[in-house]
Amino acid sequence: MSAALVRTIMPGLCVSLFGAFVAAIALTYPLGSALRPGPGFFPLAIGGTLVVLGLLVIIEAWRARPLDEDNTTGIAWRGMLATCAAILVFALLLERLGYVPAAIALVLIVGMGEPGRNWRVLGVIAIFMALFGTVVFIWGFGLPIEPFEGL
Amino acid sequence: MEVFHGMLLGLNTALSPEALMFCFIGVLVGTIVGVLPGVGALAAISLALPLTYYIDPTHALIMLAGIFYGAQYGGSTASILLNLPGTATAAITCLDGHPMAQQGKAPLALFITAINSFVGSTFAIILVMFFAPVIARFALNFSSAEYFSVMLLGLIAAATLSLGSPFKGLAMVALGVGLGLAGTDVNTGQFRYTFGFLPLADGFSLVAVAMGLFGVAEISASIGQPQGVVHQVGRFRFKDMWPGKAERRQIWGPTLRGSAIGSFVGALPGTGPGIASLMAYATETRLSRTPERFGKGAIEGISAPEAANNASVQAAFIPTLSLGIPGDAVVAVLLGAMLLHGIQPGPNLINDQPTLFWGLIMSFWIGNLMLLVLNIPLIGLWVRLLTIPYHVLYPCILVFICLGVYSSDNNVFDIFIVLIFGVVGYAMRIGGFPATPVLLGFILGPLLEEHFRRAMLLARGDPLVFVERPISAVFLGISLLFLSSVFFSRRKPGIQSSEP
Numbered sequence: 001m002s003a004a005l006v007r008t009i010m011p012g013l014c015v016s017l018f019g020a021f022v023a024a025i026a027l028t029y030p031l032g033s034a035l036r037p038g039p040g041f042f043p044l045a046i047g048g049t050l051v052v053l054g055l056l057v058i059i060e061a062w063r064a065r066p067l068d069e070d071n072t073t074g075i076a077w078r079g080m081l082a083t084c085a086a087i088l089v090f091a092l093l094l095e096r097l098g099y100v101p102a103a104i105a106l107v108l109i110v111g112m113g114e115p116g117r118n119w120r121v122l123g124v125i126a127i128f129m130a131l132f133g134t135v136v137f138i139w140g141f142g143l144p145i146e147p148f149e150g151l
Numbered sequence: 152m153e154v155f156h157g158m159l160l161g162l163n164t165a166l167s168p169e170a171l172m173f174c175f176i177g178v179l180v181g182t183i184v185g186v187l188p189g190v191g192a193l194a195a196i197s198l199a200l201p202l203t204y205y206i207d208p209t210h211a212l213i214m215l216a217g218i219f220y221g222a223q224y225g226g227s228t229a230s231i232l233l234n235l236p237g238t239a240t241a242a243i244t245c246l247d248g249h250p251m252a253q254q255g256k257a258p259l260a261l262f263i264t265a266i267n268s269f270v271g272s273t274f275a276i277i278l279v280m281f282f283a284p285v286i287a288r289f290a291l292n293f294s295s296a297e298y299f300s301v302m303l304l305g306l307i308a309a310a311t312l313s314l315g316s317p318f319k320g321l322a323m324v325a326l327g328v329g330l331g332l333a334g335t336d337v338n339t340g341q342f343r344y345t346f347g348f349l350p351l352a353d354g355f356s357l358v359a360v361a362m363g364l365f366g367v368a369e370i371s372a373s374i375g376q377p378q379g380v381v382h383q384v385g386r387f388r389f390k391d392m393w394p395g396k397a398e399r400r401q402i403w404g405p406t407l408r409g410s411a412i413g414s415f416v417g418a419l420p421g422t423g424p425g426i427a428s429l430m431a432y433a434t435e436t437r438l439s440r441t442p443e444r445f446g447k448g449a450i451e452g453i454s455a456p457e458a459a460n461n462a463s464v465q466a467a468f469i470p471t472l473s474l475g476i477p478g479d480a481v482v483a484v485l486l487g488a489m490l491l492h493g494i495q496p497g498p499n500l501i502n503d504q505p506t507l508f509w510g511l512i513m514s515f516w517i518g519n520l521m522l523l524v525l526n527i528p529l530i531g532l533w534v535r536l537l538t539i540p541y542h543v544l545y546p547c548i549l550v551f552i553c554l555g556v557y558s559s560d561n562n563v564f565d566i567f568i569v570l571i572f573g574v575v576g577y578a579m580r581i582g583g584f585p586a587t588p589v590l591l592g593f594i595l596g597p598l599l600e601e602h603f604r605r606a607m608l609l610a611r612g613d614p615l616v617f618v619e620r621p622i623s624a625v626f627l628g629i630s631l632l633f634l635s636s637v638f639f640s641r642r643k644p645g646i647q648s649s650e651p
Contacts, residue, residue, distance in 0.1 A: 008598035013584035015322045022329050022344075029341055035612030039336040039343055043602040046329045053322040062319050079374030080577055083367060083549065084570060090553050099554075105554065107546040113374040113543050125543060129550045141202060143558050 011115060012057030019050025082113030097139060099147035100130045152279055158329045161509025165517055168442050170213055170510065173206070177214035178518045181221020182525055185228070188235045188541075190548060192222035193590075194369075197361040198551055199513035200488050208492035213514040215488055216468075217483050220272060220515070222426065223461045227264040227453070228354020228533050230612050231257055239526060240424040240460045243432045247452030254448050259532075263450065264457045265526040267406050271458030272519045273366025275408035275417065275465035279472070280512055282418075283501065287473040292497035295502035295606035299628035302599045305420030305476045307630045309497045310588050312422050317637040319584045330355055330601065337597075343465050350564040357487045358559040360593055363572025364579075364586045366552045369475060370545050371577045392527070398450055405451040409458030417463025421468045424588070431459035431636060434634045456600035472500060473509060476595070480587040483594045 023044055032038025086109040094101035107126035111117045134147045164170060170597045184195040195218050203211035226241030231248035244264065251260040295299075300470055306328075310320035314472045333344040334354030345351040394402065410430040416427040445452050450574035467478030477483035489496050491625045494504065521628045526533075556565045610616035 011319070011584065012322075013324070014578075016285075016595070018326065018329070022332075025344060029336075029343060030339075034611065034614065037604050037607055039339050039341040043332050043343065043509065044604065047326055049325045050322065050329060053318060053325055056318045057269065057316070057322055060316060062432070071182050072464075075581055076372060076375065080371040080574075081370045084574060087548060087553060087566060087570045088572065090550075091563050091570070092410065093555065094553075094566070095563055100488070103550050104567065107548055109551055110374075110546050111542075115375055117542075122545065122546070125546050129547055133550060133554055137554050137558065141558065145557075 004065075008061045009058055012054045012059075012061060014054070015057060016054030017054075018049045019047045019054055022050060023047025028150070076117075079113040082110050086110035094145060095148060098146045099133060099143075100147045103133055104131045157284075157505065157509040158280070159591040160505055161472075161511075161513030164209060164506050164510030165213070166512035170210055170514060174217050174514045174518050175215040175521055177217020178221035178224075178521050178525065180535065181218040181223075182225040182522065183536065184218070185222035185225020185238055186536050187225075187544065188229050188233065188540075189649060190368075190544075191238055191365060192219050193361060194366045194482060194485060194548075195222070196484050196488075197358045197366070197602050198555035199547030200358055200484070200491070201555060203488065204491070208475030208489070208494055209510050211488065211516075212485065212507070212511055214247045215485055216511060216515070217477035217518045220461065220464050221466050221484065221522055224265065224268050225524050225533065226460075227268075227457055228261065228530070231264070231453075231539060232534060240428055242425070243428045243456040244453050244622060246432070247447070247449050250446070250448035251450070252451070256448070258388070258391040259394060259398070259450075259451055262396060262527065263398075263402060263454055265523060265530075267402070267409070267454045268461040268526075269519055269523050270406050271413055271460070271462035272465050272515070274407075274463040275456075276512065276515045276519070277405065278414050278418070278466060279468050280514075283473040283508075283512075285404035285471050286469065286499040287501045288412065290474050291500065293474075293622070294620070295428075295602040296620050296623045297626070298632070299602040299606055300617060300623040301420070301474060302476060302595050302602065304626045304630045304633075305470070305597075306588070306595060307633050308420060308422060308594060309479070309591050311633045311637050312426055315583065315585060320581075321589050321637075323579070323584050323586070323588040324592040327594075328359065329592075330475045330589070331381075331593045331596030332600075337601065341342060348564070350560070350562055353591070354557055354597075355568060356556070356565045357484065357491075357594065358480045358571050359556050359565040359568040359588055361484055362552050362556055364576035364589060366512040366548065367569060368580055368586070369571025370549060371573065372539060372580060374545060376541075394450075396408070401450050402454040405431075405455035406458045407526075408434060408438075413459030413462030414456075414466040416459070417478055418472070419467045420465075420476045420478055422465040423467065427463035428456035428460040431455040442521040443448075449531065461586035468511075469513075472511075473495060475499060475500070475598075477591065480590040483591050484504045487594050517547065618631060 026040045026043035028090040029040030030038035031040045036120055048079055086106045090102045090106040093105055104126040104136055106110060108122055137143050138145060180195055183193060184190045196215050199218060222238050223240065226236060227244045227248060230236045230241045231246040231252050233247040234245050234246055236242040248260050257385060261381060284522050306324045310324040311317045330524060333351055335352050336343055405602035412431045413427040414435060415429060416422050432452060435451045436442050439451065441591060467482045470476045470478055471486055477486045486496055553566055556569050559565060578587055606616055617627060
């Protein structure tokens with residue numbers, strides 16, 4: 001029951017909490033007056049709207065119980081974590097080691113998201129993307145990064 | 152006569168060698184991303200956007216628009232051969248297109264979708280040529296109050312007309328507007344929601360938000376998923392593609408109806424090709440004397456939606472070019488592209504920049520003709536493209552996303568933003584929230600606030616200004632109608648659509 005309850009309430013609750021967060025920060029900005037609405041006026045309204053809409057989403061989901069099990073998608077943790085880790089590593093390496101190591105690391109890490117990965121294919125993709133990006137983006141479009149930093 | 156004059160002016164622009172080249176690149180890239188499942192027009196346009204900073208704005212728009220309508224042509228190929236839509240808008244084409252392929256009629260189905268795409272586009276481009284200038288002239292008297300109301304209407308329509316829960320749609324529009332708040336307040340210079348990060352002073356980068364919500368979220372969800380098997384078609388012979396006499400008689404009605412429905416739906420702010428093709432399909436099943444054939448390879452089942460989604464894509468330029476209000480998320484990114492190029496979309500655009508407006512419109516004709524050539528004689532090539540396995544494709548796409556986002560501002564910070572929005576986008580998928588309204592809200596939000604504050608200022612703080620001005624009152628009334636329909640109607644459960 002509790003897992004189903006979480007699934008019912010969570011989506012709307014996230015929206016409401018985000019709205020409350022937006023509204024709370026909006027209060028730290030000058031609200032202004034009706035004649036001259038300040039920088040906090042509109043954000044406060046949006047935050048409030050989000051809180052209300054989140055509650056409506058909860059009510060709607062509550063009424064639609066019991067949840068249709070076919071409609072609930074599981075979380076593909078492996079794919080998601082691999083994608084996030086790949087992007088994170090790319091961002092960290094790009095300006096430290098250069099584009100080529102960053103791109104190769106990205107391809108190899110995101111490849112781990114696949115259960116039956118083929119390292120040879122991934123290696124070919126990694127080298128191809130390292131070359132392609134260097135030629136087209138760095139030399140072609142003149143991105144201000146180096147293929148290898150510090151060489 | 153004015154239209155004729157404009158056409159000549161536009162042809163002058165659109166037929167220049169450079170414009171032809173960018174138009175060709177656009178429709179070619181559009182076809183490729185349309186054919187490949189998992190890469191949408193939105194991702195492709197967002198990626199191409201930073202690369203267009205250095206070219207002429209007219210050429211940039213010609214190319215970006217080409218990607219948009221080109222993708223609609225390619226989308227049906229995967230629907231028919233793979234039973235997997237290349238773009239979400241081609242989902243309806245799976246219903247009858249794939250059964251046709253199973254019956255050995257894939258060449259015919261592909262031929263009809265190409266021709267109907269062309270007919271639908273043509274129909275809508277004519278409407279754009281005649282209506283956009285008229286609406287723009289009408290909108291010249293708009294003050295901030297009218298702009299605020301029509302934008303609100305666009306956002307509410309986008310949220311409530313999207314498939315699935317309207318509350319979730321509305322919440323996502325509001326979320327998008329909220330995200331658009333980050334950055335420097337234009338009126339007072341106050342930093343809002345920047346949390347001490349200097350790169351956020353200009354707000355979230357449009358490219359980063361779009362790539363995160365659509366690109367990264369899509370990849371995270373698709374990794375490790377089983378891939379469909381391409382239906383083998385063998386060689387394409389013209390004899391197999393050409394519809395017979397009976398089939399020709401069957402398709403012209405649905406095609407015209409699809410074009411009309413698509414144009415109408417596309418011209419409404421906030422509604423896109425997905426809804427257009429769904430409505431066209433529903434209309435055909437209702438009008439048909441033999442509705443039981445639908446879903447089993449009915450030729451009307453592919454001709455109407457294919458005409459409709461292409462018509463709606465072209466018609467979406469009516470509100471975008473005349474009012475500056477995008478029809479759907481992809482056009483919203485195009486609108487963002489205009490703003491980045493320093494072009495203010497709105498009623499003044501047609502008068503101030505006639506070469507841009509007419510050049511763009513005439514490039515639609517040229518681009519659609521190119522697409523006809525790309526999609527009929529070269530169809531075999533695109534079919535081969537479908538056999539590239541997804542696990543080869545997505546690492547490449549991810550590198551492109553990261554590089555493209557970095558190049559938009561030469562800033563690693565934006566790659567972290569992509570990461571955050573990738574996670575948010577994935578969570579939204581799990582929770583059943585649509586991503587398109589977020590992007591619309593994000594792009595229109597700052598304009599909405601600006602017009603709200605200006606209208607209040609001009610009315611000396613009297614909020615009644617929004618209902619005292621008749622045009623504004625009408626827009627607000629329609630918005631209210633949409634909102635009340637959410638509360639007072641029982642939704643039909645069933646068709647759920649994924650994102651473009």
